[in-house]
Amino acid sequence: MALDVYTLFICELYVLGFLSIIMIFAWSGAQYDRVLGFTTVAIIASVWLGSLRSHGHLFLPVAVGNTLVMLAYGMWLNAFRVFAGLRPGFSWLFGALLWALLCCFPSFYHSVPKRIMVSCLLCISYTVALIIMLIRSRACLQITFWPAQLLLCFHLVFHLSRMCFDSGGSDHGAMGHNPFSSYVILESTLFVIGLTFTILAMVNERTQIRYKQASLRDPLTSVWNRRALFAQAKTAEKKSEQREQPLVALVFDLDHFKNINDRYGHNQGDRVLLDFCRIAKKVLPAECTFSRLGGEEFAAFFIGDMQKAQSLCEEIRLLAMISRPDNIEYTVSIGMAAGRNHSFSSLMMMADKALYEAKAGGRNRVEMMRSAPHNATLTSVNL
Numbered sequence: 001m002a003l004d005v006y007t008l009f010i011c012e013l014y015v016l017g018f019l020s021i022i023m024i025f026a027w028s029g030a031q032y033d034r035v036l037g038f039t040t041v042a043i044i045a046s047v048w049l050g051s052l053r054s055h056g057h058l059f060l061p062v063a064v065g066n067t068l069v070m071l072a073y074g075m076w077l078n079a080f081r082v083f084a085g086l087r088p089g090f091s092w093l094f095g096a097l098l099w100a101l102l103c104c105f106p107s108f109y110h111s112v113p114k115r116i117m118v119s120c121l122l123c124i125s126y127t128v129a130l131i132i133m134l135i136r137s138r139a140c141l142q143i144t145f146w147p148a149q150l151l152l153c154f155h156l157v158f159h160l161s162r163m164c165f166d167s168g169g170s171d172h173g174a175m176g177h178n179p180f181s182s183y184v185i186l187e188s189t190l191f192v193i194g195l196t197f198t199i200l201a202m203v204n205e206r207t208q209i210r211y212k213q214a215s216l217r218d219p220l221t222s223v224w225n226r227r228a229l230f231a232q233a234k235t236a237e238k239k240s241e242q243r244e245q246p247l248v249a250l251v252f253d254l255d256h257f258k259n260i261n262d263r264y265g266h267n268q269g270d271r272v273l274l275d276f277c278r279i280a281k282k283v284l285p286a287e288c289t290f291s292r293l294g295g296e297e298f299a300a301f302f303i304g305d306m307q308k309a310q311s312l313c314e315e316i317r318l319l320a321m322i323s324r325p326d327n328i329e330y331t332v333s334i335g336m337a338a339g340r341n342h343s344f345s346s347l348m349m350m351a352d353k354a355l356y357e358a359k360a361g362g363r364n365r366v367e368m369m370r371s372a373p374h375n376a377t378l379t380s381v382n383l
């Protein structure tokens, strides 16, 4: 397939120029997200590079153009580092500085094979660094990870094969004299487009995951919220059936919390809520889902042993009673319900009734509703 180099130049300039405009808008639209900021600078550097690929000159395309390529790679590296939660550092400057330095040596500057070799090695190094950063970000990338890996691996293979097959041609800086040049222009243009859209997709996916997580967490205490509790309980219902073990539902309500707020203020009330969450998370087993239902009311569930549930609730009650966040005393009433073949909603209703009993019985107590195996008859067990 014969590709006309000058047509490719025009296409490259047009596409990358347009892409840089899109990226400037995307960057400002995303509240100046640093990942998109570095990507935007990388594309603008690529547009400049495109405009320098002219015929017949040596200095602009060879010295300045390739320094810009390395700066663009450095910016992509920064984008990936920031995405992975690292600081940009100075590694982004390495390629550009090395290239500028090497161009001071005539033996390098006038040798096309040497320039190709060094350029390929630098491209490969940056691409490997991008792949490593992508692997570090794996936890927050479920969908975009594999397309991004594929794109980077393809780029890596292209430069490895260029090192083997691109002999260079003439000593002109212009790519038009090099038989491999049309493939280089085509691949680099497609790579820039692919990488830009990949980074946009990565940032988009990360934002979606953050919003999703935020929608399942209580903003004050960071424990699960009611929505997350009921969503996760669906899976627990099935597991409880499969394992033939009861599902235990717990409801916690801090006693006379309104008085705490009235006496010490809302901020101190918040401290008490945080203190209670700390105690509950410390005592409850890791497989237990603990959530804030709203106000001073919390709930939890787990599949397991009734005796264990009773002792856990007692421990939480006692620890809350002796805890003194900012010298504030508080207590908690707890309702428990457990059963097999019960929906979580019905267990929660039963636990709520038990909680009501605990409140009516004087507060600072644990009450349990135990369901009969095959019907909904309830028995109140005072611990």
Ligand SMILES: Nc1nc2c(ncn2[C@@H]2O[C@H](COP(=O)(O)OP(=O)(O)OP(=O)(O)O)[C@@H](O)[C@H]2O)c(=O)[nH]1
Pocket: 220, 253, 254, 255, 256, 257, 258, 259, 261, 265, 266, 267, 268, 269, 270, 273, 294, 295, 296, 359
């Ligand atoms: N500090 C703080 N207070 C809250 C928050 N959400 C709800 N509250 C307060 O929690 C209090 C709940 O009061 P009530 O429902 O009367 O319950 P209570 O005073 O604990 O009484 P009992 O449950 O019957 O022992 C109200 O004063 C709410 O304003 C919050 O996020 N922070």
